[in-house]
Amino acid sequence: MKEHILSLSYGKDSIAAIGAIQELGWPLEHIIHVEIYATQTIPADLPPMMSFKAKADEIIKAMTGLTVERVRPEKTYEEQFYTKYSKPDGVRYGQIYGWPMVCHGHNFGAWCNSRLKVSALKKAQKGRIVYIGIAADEPARFHNLSDTKKSPLVAAGWTESDCLRWCKEHDLLSPIYETEMRSGCWFCQNQRVDALRRLRKTYPEYWALMLKWDVDSKRHFRPDGHSVHDYERRFSMEEAGQLNPDDRSFRWKRISETG
Ligand code: SF4
Known part of the structure; x- marks a missing residue:
C-alpha cells in the first residue's frame, strides 16, 4: 500500500x-x-x-x-x-x-x-x-x-x-x-528592486554574501546584464541623496552620468 x-x-x-x-x-x-x-x-x-x-x-x-x-x-x-x-x-x-x-x-x-x-x-x-x-x-x-x-x-x-x-x-x-515580504529565497534573482533594497538595509550580512557571490559568478545577476554591484551603487547613491528611490523613471545610464 x-x-x-x-x-x-x-x-x-x-x-x-x-x-x-x-x-x-x-x-x-x-x-x-x-x-x-x-x-x-x-x-x-x-x-x-x-x-x-x-x-x-x-x-x-x-x-x-x-x-x-x-x-x-x-x-x-x-x-x-x-x-x-x-x-x-x-x-x-x-x-x-x-x-x-x-x-x-x-x-x-x-x-x-x-x-x-x-x-x-x-x-x-x-x-x-x-x-x-x-x-x-x-x-x-x-x-x-x-x-x-x-x-x-x-x-x-x-x-x-x-x-x-x-x-x-x-x-x-x-x-x-499581509506584509511586504515576498516568498522564496532571499537571494533570488527574480526579486523586485524594492525587495533587494529592503534586503540590503535589513540584512546587510546577507547582502554582503550576495556581493561576494556576484564577484565570483561569470553569469550576470539579472538577465539585462546588471550585477548586484550595480544595485549596490544605485542604493548607495540613493542614500547619498543623488538618486530618488521613488523615481519610477529611473534609467541605469543615470548612474554612469552621475557617477
Ligand atoms: S532562487 Fe531559485 S529556488 Fe529560490 S525562489 Fe528564486 S527561483 Fe526559486
Missing part, C-alpha cells in the same frame, strides 16, 4: 490542503517541506518566514499528529554556486555554476530550482501518492494531476479564497500575504 505525502510550501494553498484532506477523510502519512539553505548555517528563507514555519509546524502537529519533515537538498545554494561544470565537452567546462540562468523573470529549469528543490522533492515523493495544493479555481494547473498526484482542494471544491480564509481562521497565514 502506497503512502500519502503532502508537499508543503507554507503558501496558503498547500497549507489549506491539510484542511481539505481532513474534510475528505483522505489518508496522510507524511508532510514534507524542501528547505533550501543559502550556506550551511543560513536558510534561504528570511527570519520572519522561518519563525512562521516553526509556528505553523506546531499548529499542524496539534491538528494532524504529524511532524512536518524538513528535507534539505544535498547541497546548499552556495555549494552548488561554486560547483564546477564537469562535462568535458560543455562550453562551461571547469567554470563554476555561478548565478542561475534567468529567463524573463522566472527560473524554471534554472539550477536553483532543478538541482536543489526539484531533485530533493522527487526523492521524497518517489513511490508515494502525492497531494499537491492546486485550488479548485486553477484549471490551468489541472494537467499536473494524475492517479499518483492528487489535489485535495480540487476534490473538496476549495478555491484560492477558501484557502486564504481557512488559513486565517487557523492562524496559518504566512506573512507574505
Whole structure:
C-alpha cells in the first residue's frame, strides 16, 4: 500500500490542503517541506518566514499528529554556486555554476530550482501518492494531476479564497500575504528592486554574501546584464541623496552620468 505525502510550501494553498484532506477523510502519512539553505548555517528563507514555519509546524502537529519533515537538498545554494561544470565537452567546462540562468523573470529549469528543490522533492515523493495544493479555481494547473498526484482542494471544491480564509481562521497565514515580504529565497534573482533594497538595509550580512557571490559568478545577476554591484551603487547613491528611490523613471545610464 502506497503512502500519502503532502508537499508543503507554507503558501496558503498547500497549507489549506491539510484542511481539505481532513474534510475528505483522505489518508496522510507524511508532510514534507524542501528547505533550501543559502550556506550551511543560513536558510534561504528570511527570519520572519522561518519563525512562521516553526509556528505553523506546531499548529499542524496539534491538528494532524504529524511532524512536518524538513528535507534539505544535498547541497546548499552556495555549494552548488561554486560547483564546477564537469562535462568535458560543455562550453562551461571547469567554470563554476555561478548565478542561475534567468529567463524573463522566472527560473524554471534554472539550477536553483532543478538541482536543489526539484531533485530533493522527487526523492521524497518517489513511490508515494502525492497531494499537491492546486485550488479548485486553477484549471490551468489541472494537467499536473494524475492517479499518483492528487489535489485535495480540487476534490473538496476549495478555491484560492477558501484557502486564504481557512488559513486565517487557523492562524496559518504566512506573512507574505499581509506584509511586504515576498516568498522564496532571499537571494533570488527574480526579486523586485524594492525587495533587494529592503534586503540590503535589513540584512546587510546577507547582502554582503550576495556581493561576494556576484564577484565570483561569470553569469550576470539579472538577465539585462546588471550585477548586484550595480544595485549596490544605485542604493548607495540613493542614500547619498543623488538618486530618488521613488523615481519610477529611473534609467541605469543615470548612474554612469552621475557617477
Ligand atoms: S525562489 Fe528564486 S532562487 Fe529560490 S529556488 Fe526559486 S527561483 Fe531559485
